[in-house]
Amino acid sequence: xxxxxxxxxxxxxxxxxxxxxxxxxRLTWREPIGLVLGLAxxxxxxxxxxxxSMAQHKAEPQLGGLTVIAVYIPILIAFSLGMLALFxxxxxxxxxxxxxxxxxxxxxxxxxxWVLAAQVVINFVLxxxxxxxxxxxxxxxxxxxxxxxxxxxxxxxxxxxxxxFAMGLWIAAVARSATAANAMAGVLFFPLVFFAGLWxxxxxxxxxxxxxxxxxxxxxxxxxxxxxxxxxxxxxxPLLVMAAYAxxxxxxxxxxxxxx
Amino acid sequence: xxxxxxxKESRTATHAQAGGDAGQALVVERLRKTYPGxxxxxxxxxxxxxxxxxxxLGPNGAGKTTTVECVIGLRTPDSGTxxxxxxxxxxxxxxxxxxxxxxxxxxxLQPRLRVAEILDLYRSFYRDPADxxxxxxxxxxxxKRSAYYKSLSGGQKQRVSLALALVxxxxxxxxxxxxxxxxxxxxxxxxxxxxxxxxxxxxxxLVTHYMDEAERLCDRVALVDEGRIxxxxxxxxxxEQAGGGxxxxxxxxxxxxxxxLTELPEVTGLKRSGHHVLVNGKDDLVNTVILTLAGAGVTAxxxxxxxxxxxxxxxxxxxxxxxxxxxxxxR
Numbered sequence: 001x002x003x004x005x006x007x008x009x010x011x012x013x014x015x016x017x018x019x020x021x022x023x024x025x026r027l028t029w030r031e032p033i034g035l036v037l038g039l040a041x042x043x044x045x046x047x048x049x050x051x052x053s054m055a056q057h058k059a060e061p062q063l064g065g066l067t068v069i070a071v072y073i074p075i076l077i078a079f080s081l082g083m084l085a086l087f088x089x090x091x092x093x094x095x096x097x098x099x100x101x102x103x104x105x106x107x108x109x110x111x112x113x114w115v116l117a118a119q120v121v122i123n124f125v126l127x128x129x130x131x132x133x134x135x136x137x138x139x140x141x142x143x144x145x146x147x148x149x150x151x152x153x154x155x156x157x158x159x160x161x162x163x164x165f166a167m168g169l170w171i172a173a174v175a176r177s178a179t180a181a182n183a184m185a186g187v188l189f190f191p192l193v194f195f196a197g198l199w200x201x202x203x204x205x206x207x208x209x210x211x212x213x214x215x216x217x218x219x220x221x222x223x224x225x226x227x228x229x230x231x232x233x234x235x236x237x238p239l240l241v242m243a244a245y246a247x248x249x250x251x252x253x254x255x256x257x258x259x260x
Numbered sequence: 261x262x263x264x265x266x267x268k269e270s271r272t273a274t275h276a277q278a279g280g281d282a283g284q285a286l287v288v289e290r291l292r293k294t295y296p297g298x299x300x301x302x303x304x305x306x307x308x309x310x311x312x313x314x315x316x317l318g319p320n321g322a323g324k325t326t327t328v329e330c331v332i333g334l335r336t337p338d339s340g341t342x343x344x345x346x347x348x349x350x351x352x353x354x355x356x357x358x359x360x361x362x363x364x365x366x367x368x369l370q371p372r373l374r375v376a377e378i379l380d381l382y383r384s385f386y387r388d389p390a391d392x393x394x395x396x397x398x399x400x401x402x403x404k405r406s407a408y409y410k411s412l413s414g415g416q417k418q419r420v421s422l423a424l425a426l427v428x429x430x431x432x433x434x435x436x437x438x439x440x441x442x443x444x445x446x447x448x449x450x451x452x453x454x455x456x457x458x459x460x461x462x463x464x465x466l467v468t469h470y471m472d473e474a475e476r477l478c479d480r481v482a483l484v485d486e487g488r489i490x491x492x493x494x495x496x497x498x499x500e501q502a503g504g505g506x507x508x509x510x511x512x513x514x515x516x517x518x519x520x521l522t523e524l525p526e527v528t529g530l531k532r533s534g535h536h537v538l539v540n541g542k543d544d545l546v547n548t549v550i551l552t553l554a555g556a557g558v559t560a561x562x563x564x565x566x567x568x569x570x571x572x573x574x575x576x577x578x579x580x581x582x583x584x585x586x587x588x589x590x591r
Contacts, residue, residue, distance in 0.1 A: 016381075016385050020384075104364065107360075109386065
């Protein structure tokens with residue numbers, strides 16, 4: 001029920017969001033868990049799979065004529081998203097709540113939602129970096145063709161971000177401690193990254209397993225990203241699966257989020 | 261003046277009212293807050309005048325923190341009204357946060373941010389913030405400006421916390437258990453800082469369970485026990501209310517007859533132990549005793565004056581000690 005004038009006086013200046021982002025960015029650098037999980041590990045895996053792929057020097061007929069590394073780049077993108085969304089994003093928010101940092105901030109004019117928004121932005125930026133490093137690095141080092149349907153690829157990526165980040169925010173909403181958040185993330189991450197095809201690419205999975213996998217957020221992400229890589233616009237099914245996870249978990253997170 | 265009118269519907273009226281009697285920084289009326297199984301705050305009313313240091317003193321669990329959390333809008337009262345410079349924290353949370361600087365218990369800062377970075381961040385939340393360099397100087401944090409928050413000592417962390425409570429140029433500073441866990445020197449330093457805050461024209465609401473702190477700093481004190489205010493007055497008046505107990509102890513230069521003092525109206529009792537004479541009494545006991553002795557040619561040496569304290573007042577009013585559940589509270 002505030003008048004426009006009141007809002008002008010009491011809302012923090014826009015610059016506050018920039019300061020908040022700058023502080024979160026510094027903390028990301030000083031406690032580089034997000035960098036390690038979301039960037040370093042996928043890049044190491046890129047080198048490992050790229051080297052295996054180079055050694056074999058041939059396309060795998062079972063992989064639809066693609067090299068191992070070409071199949072793995074979407075899987076590594078999904079891996080990076082899972083790490084950032086399920087571990088890095090909730091970790092920061094839960095730690096802020098656990099230590100009382102959110103409580104301290106909530107006595108200032110800063111809207112608490114800005115704190116959440118800043119964490120989403122920081123982790124989204126890391127996810128985009130991961131995407132760029134994996135796609136450009138894959139092309140430069142191992143000769144993997146760039147995604148042939150960039151629009152479809154971008155849409156698949158954004159929906160994957162929405163689905164996974166919503167799950168991460170749900171963890172942040174319900175986990176009471178950083179330890180609990182890590183445990184929840186671990187329980188979710190490993191099955192999800194299995195269905196993404198980290199150990200067995202979907203092409204190697206039995207049909208039944210693959211069908212189940214494509215109903216999981218990372219399985220659907222990889223399916224859509226691979227389609228776009230090969231030049232097709234991703235089919236509706238994985239896009240809808242990702243959108244559904246995004247909506248359901250965003251609602252769950254919204255309903256259970258506590259600032260204290 | 262009925263502050264209960266400070267509801268959403270009558271905001272404009274409340275504004276006008278606040279302008280009318282600008283002397284009141286904070287008005288709390290019939291505040292009640294329950295948690296499952298306990299009544300944390302029960303029918304609490306008080307008014308804080310602009311420019312004073314107002315103490316809320318009571319043992320742990322008396323409802324002090326819940327009260328200030330309601331004032332700052334972190335908790336919603338079950339009933340009662342709160343008016344912070346004309347604003348209701350339940351309705352105008354943003355305005356309240358813009359004019360109140362809070363230093364809360366169990367709140368923390370990012371361990372790996374540097375002092376200057378934290379100050380710069382919090383500064384950006386306010387429209388007309390204080391100069392951070394000046395604040396660092398005033399709080400003796402200049403040489404710690406590049407230190408990580410987690411590397412600071414307890415006293416330095418409290419000073420950073422105080423800096424953040426002041427960086428928005430608040431009209432009211434709410435300081436909750438500022439000195440808990442500090443060593444005696446750091447406590448005294450913090451007291452001086454709090455007096456400095458008041459001297460800048462900021463109204464201070466000081467929450468504490470240390471009676472010496474309240475006695476030293478506060479213009480007025482609300483004694484709180486089990487969610488209720490049991491007494492509210494100046495520290496001196498509260499102490500006198502406890503029985504006006506004053507005692508003076510001295511070593512006389514020459515022997516004198518007890519009746520010289522016991523016949524004075526101010527004296528209620530006299531005891532000798534060894535060289536020492538211990539006189540109990542009230543009102544202007546000390547001067548009367550010394551003048552009377554001087555009139556009889558006796559000098560009082562090694563004079564020690566003991567006044568009744570807030571602690572005595574608290575014990576008298578509640579039958580309990582402030583620190584029953586605690587050992588070795590710093591003095």
